[in-house]
Amino acid sequence: MKIPENQQYHDTNQLLTSLRTEIPDIQTFKGKWSVLKTKLNNLQTQITDLSSFPNFTTNSLCSELLFSITQTLTDTLSLAKSCKDPNFTYGKLRTQSDIDSIVAKLDQHVKDSDLLIKSGVLLETGVGDNLSKREAVRVEARNLITRLQIGNFESKNGAMDSLLNLLQEDDKNVLIAVAQGAVAVLVRLLDSSCLEIKEKAVFAISRVSMVDSSKHVLIAEGILLLNHLLRVLESGSTHSSQAVAVGVLRNLALFHEIKINFIEENAVPVLITVLSSGTNLAQENSIGCLCNLVSKDEHMKILVCKEGVIECLKNYWDGATSSRSLEVAVGLLLNLASCRPIAEVIVSKGFIPRVVALLSCEVSGVRVAAVRAVYELTFSTKQRKEVGEAGCVPTLVKMLDVKAAEEKDAAAKALSSIMQYAGNRRIFRKEDRGMIATVQLLDPSVLNLEKKYPILVLLSIAQSKKCRRQMVAAGAGAYLHKLVEMDIEGAKKLLESLGRNKLWGVFARA
Known part of the structure; x- marks a missing residue:
């Protein structure tokens, strides 16, 4: 040779x-x-x-x-x-x-x-003029990933910088790097004794987690990845890397198959600590992570509440510098409140005035989440009376007229709950647009809206002859006939209630 x-x-x-x-x-x-x-x-x-x-x-x-x-x-x-x-005297x-x-x-x-x-x-023959862009990226990614595993600190650190630049350029670059085995190498680097490389690895993994089609590779790393990210949160790393690390956890918490790992790694207390004392972005990501974890999981809701999340959430809420930063907080509150025992605790902590105050928020996402929270928190007469006295009914009626179907639906649902209190029904009947706007929601051509909620609102006042006349005049009969044919819950009952007025001629003319 x-x-x-x-x-x-x-x-x-x-x-x-x-x-x-x-x-x-x-x-x-x-x-x-x-x-x-x-x-x-x-x-x-x-x-x-x-x-x-x-x-x-x-x-x-x-x-x-x-x-x-x-x-x-x-x-x-x-x-x-x-x-x-032979004269060697070294120790x-x-x-x-x-x-x-x-x-x-x-x-x-x-x-x-x-x-x-x-x-x-x-x-590899090197990156030449005859290589496609994709192939050139593949060659570069493979070289950088190999460099991350060989050589001294300076070499690895330089390779990490280059890899970060490559990942930031394009989502396709992320997929190529992932295919070359980047994730497993980056996860190992989270355990590096060098803080600088460890923090850059967190940023690189965060970039990967933002590309949906590559998240399965992060999930495959399971407990090892979670363990390293949690250690980053506990280690006193820079504020920016902690915020990014909990952001990765927030993305991972969306996947049901990895939720059990959060419990096994005792992640909830760590997330609560970040919520209590982290930077604004770290707190926001922590809340988002907890929100994803408790979604449709009653056991997890109880677990995070036992760790003190409600009091921490209250402190974050009161210290928020803008309404927009509360969107994720209201989302977590909404998820927790869907569990009745937890909703009772939330109410006892004074959250109803805080939620009602957000109904007039200029940020649509915050406003809609707050309306949905009103529905979850008004589980008894006492709470329904409280939101009514806080001026909630006129605000919800106005929402029935907005363009966004999501907001209309949320407002109708909230009204269906609070209208069970007589005082709120009286306020609703005084609103000029209340009846007409609610009847218009019955129109089958109005899509992406559950019809049972406006039906419940109208049923709550259907004992009044005057209200029945107003419903008929607004065209409720024609809509209800169609909804009965569609077998919509409550439609037949409301139609029969209106029929007691013997105003079917109006129906025909409609």
């Missing part, structure tokens, strides 16, 4: 030859030197395999690896010569420690060499 024209390769072989000559004559710590000799033989095999690749002499990763190996072998040869000296414990350190370095060199061979980067 032709020897590559590479000085580092030549120097490495020379050092290996010298060590094979020196080691047999060493009498001090013969057992340890025997182990070290085996490691050198393994390393020699790996270097020979590396040299068989055509671009061995030009690949920068090979050059860096050989340079590091040469340094280790030089130190090894110096120690071997010292141990041969035994220190010598044993030095030999063990060299054995560990040789092990790492063997692993790095093996990784370099298996990575496939030595088979």
Whole structure:
């Protein structure tokens, strides 16, 4: 086999030859030197395999690896010569420690060499003009991912910066990097002793988590990924990396199959701590994560409440600097309030005035979430009376006339609950647009809206002859006939109630 024209390769072989000559004559710590000799033989095999690749002499990763190996072998040869000296007086414990350190370095060199061979980067021809953009990205990604696993801090840190830039350019780049095994490497780097690399790994994983079609790879890392991210939150890393780490957890919490891992890793207390004392973004992401965790999970709702989430949520709410920042908080409150025992606790903590205050919020998402929370929290006469006295009814009536179907639906649903209190029914009847707007929601052509809620609103006042006349005049009969045919809940009952007015001629004219 032709020897590559590479000085580092030549120097490495020379050092290996010298060590094979020196080691047999060493009498001090013969057992340890025997182990070290085996490691050198393994390393020699790996270097020979590396040299068989055509671009061995030009690949920068090979050059860096050989340079590091040469340094280790030089130190090894110096120690071997010292141990041969009969007048050697160096401390035994220190010598044993030095030999063990060299054995560990040789092990790492063997692993790095093996990784370099298996990575496939030595088979690449380089990024040339004839490569497509996709192929060029693939080649670059594979090289960077390999660099993240080989070499010193400076090399790995530089590779991480380049990988972050690559991921930020395009979602397609993320998918390519993921296909090259980026996620498993990044997860391992979360356990790095270097804080800078660890934090950059968090940012890289966050970028991956934003691309839906690559999230399954993060889920596959399961407990290991969760464990490392939680340790980032607890470790006192920079505020930015903590916020990003909990943001990744927020995305992962959307997936049912990984929720059990959050419990196993005791994640909830950590998230509550971030909610209590993190930066604004970290708090927001923590709330979002908890919101995703408790969604449709009664056991998880009870668990987070036992950890004190309601009081922490209240403190966050009162300290919010803008209405927009409350959207995620109202979302969590809404999810928790769907569990009746928890809703009772929420009410006892004084949340109803806070929720009602958001009904006039300029941010649509916050406003809709607040309306839905009103429905969940008005489970008894006392609460229905409280929201009515707070001026809730006129505000909800106005929402029935907005363009967004989601807001109309939420308002009708909230009204169907609070109208069970007589005082709120009286307020509703005084609203000029209340009756007409509610009847218009019965129109089958108005889509994305549950008809049972406006029906319940109208049924709550159907005992009044005047109200029945107003419903008929607004065209309720024609709509209800269609809804009865569609078998909509409550439609037949309301139609029969209107029929007591014996105004069917109006129906026909409609």
